[in-house]
Amino acid sequence: MQALTFIKSNKWEIIMRDSNRPSLEDVAALAGVSTASISRCINSPQKVAEPTRQRIQNAIETLGYVPHFGGRALARNRTNTIGAIIPTMDNAMFASGLQAFQETLSAAGVTLLVGSSNYDPDQEFDAIRSLLSQGADGLLLIGAARPEKTQAFLTQHAVPHVLAWCCPKTGHSPSVGFDNQKSGHDIAAHVLAHGHRKLAVICGLREGNDRATARVVGIKQAIASQSDAQLLGLEECKYSFEEAGAAFAQLLTGPEKASAVICGSDVLAVGALLQARKMGLRVPEDISITGFDDISLAQVTTPSLTTVRVPQHSMGRKAAEVLLALLNQEPGQNLRHELMTTIIDRGTLARI
């Protein structure tokens, strides 16, 4: 395609343009104003007289003008883009929080860049660098634990970021999340209150995963505080039905049988539930199982899962708000938001 374009030399020429994309200058020429006015008209319309605005608008529309991202980013030194790095979108654990995050951003005219870490600190570091090099103005990160290297990078580059799914008491990062340890404690206490004394735990791989770690700490704490209770076993595995099933089977291998298995995630709990059924165990008559997260899986199993509800949606929304406020330098913001989890009693926890 060919386009009529205004050249620096002040003459009109027919030249090749990449897919005919009009520039500010084209619009300016057509509207008979300077490029500055166009820019103003786009970025602060009130600074431009109504009739001019009209003409410019027309020119923009007839040309189908869209501001060039690179030019704008270069001039403003800001991209209006925010990155989120989550372990994976593959399980519903983060997906709906991310959805809320994205919607809130989008409403504020900010676009979401997504990277994933697969629960691997190195991959997370790469993703951070990658998203930053793509111009992300700020970052959403899951959890608070990361290697020194990553921390240093974050502070060295003064990356605006908020932590989600956690609410660290130490550190200076803004956060929107919940107390994993307390929630772990709560669900374990709940199980104990149902009369269970021989417990077992299935949790995700804890290395580098502070949420999984904290939940277990909380669970252990609750068990320890009940003198006649004991933790018969603890299995770590990936977040898959299969691995959780294997972990569950392993747990039932010992001489003493647990009456309840507390799981660090619904995915693990469902894996355990499926395996229990496979082994001919009735839940919760023969064994109780609890989950964590309250993703949609939890309500469709039979019996449905007693679990801990994590306010994913409000967490995602709030995280976006905090990050946005951070980027806009809004003062007086509360930088640490602790949300509450609640225990959802359904059918997998028996009273004994």
Add this chain to the structure above:
Amino acid sequence: MQALTFIKSNKWEIIMRDSNRPSLEDVAALAGVSTASISRCINSPQKVAEPTRQRIQNAIETLGYVPHFGGRALARNRTNTIGAIIPTMDNAMFASGLQAFQETLSAAGVTLLVGSSNYDPDQEFDAIRSLLSQGADGLLLIGAARPEKTQAFLTQHAVPHVLAWCCPKTGHSPSVGFDNQKSGHDIAAHVLAHGHRKLAVICGLREGNDRATARVVGIKQAIASQSDAQLLGLEECKYSFEEAGAAFAQLLTGPEKASAVICGSDVLAVGALLQARKMGLRVPEDISITGFDDISLAQVTTPSLTTVRVPQHSMGRKAAEVLLALLNQEPGQNLRHELMTTIIDRGTLARI
């Protein structure tokens, strides 16, 4: 913070720089070479002599230099960013395809921008404009049906894009997906082959959703081709357990009862299943239910769901590959990839 910077005027000065971010010029000064060499060293290292390369590398590292996104995007007129617009990440239907898409992109050094449409053509249009204005080099779009306005925009701006979750026979857009109509036909034929003759259907809102529409067309076709079979009712609703449950109840309202309910999505099927249980109906003894998608929900219900498996993962990966090839102008690419769906027989379809 203050930084030592090389100024056009050729003298050294102490000046203020935004958060001390080093530029190419800083690196050049420190390494004692021109900015061009740095640029080369980064983008095509083989074009630079080994010793120089070393010095430059050092300079880059000691300064912690990261190329500025805007500058690069402006000069190259390319962002290395691809946008995906999906109805929602909230349900697992798209999340894992998106995850595969992202991973493949990431491996190629391309970053993913995410927008969502909520199944609304207008929102999709906005998202397209938004992602494009954020510099997306290409787009992943779900389904083939969109308003004239959107189509026109896409062609006018010559937006490289690939369609997923569908494989339209018409139109010029590259696509990676499966035949929704055929898959709908297949599952219905499968149900018929099990002896069912009185059928009902629950599907998603079909307006603007070609996947949902095509699936129903296929289902109807299969039913029509079996002379003694009849479609007793069809309900449309949103993809939620609640709405699907209501639709299911509505379907069982008439004088004649269906022996099988074919659902356009696992979410709908699970909603129906839950409702059936609530109504005291045994599945599949009293009524059969089938799903579509084979998301993880499908394997955890009791009984687990007979459904159609959609190859989400390979679809996401392949879509990324096609889009990447498109952007790199790689010739001789096959631009229409039809993947196969398979029926997964589990426990919700009875033989009668």
Add this chain to the structure above:
DNA sequence: CTGAAAGCGCTAACAA
């Protein structure tokens, strides 16, 4: 193999 310099498209300070 390396350097000089001309932009890429847009914004914002300064003038008018």
Add this chain to the structure above:
DNA sequence: TTGTTAGCGCTTTCAG
């Protein structure tokens, strides 16, 4: 209210 103009940081011919 509008225009002029100097960059923003990087890539890329074109010379050397």
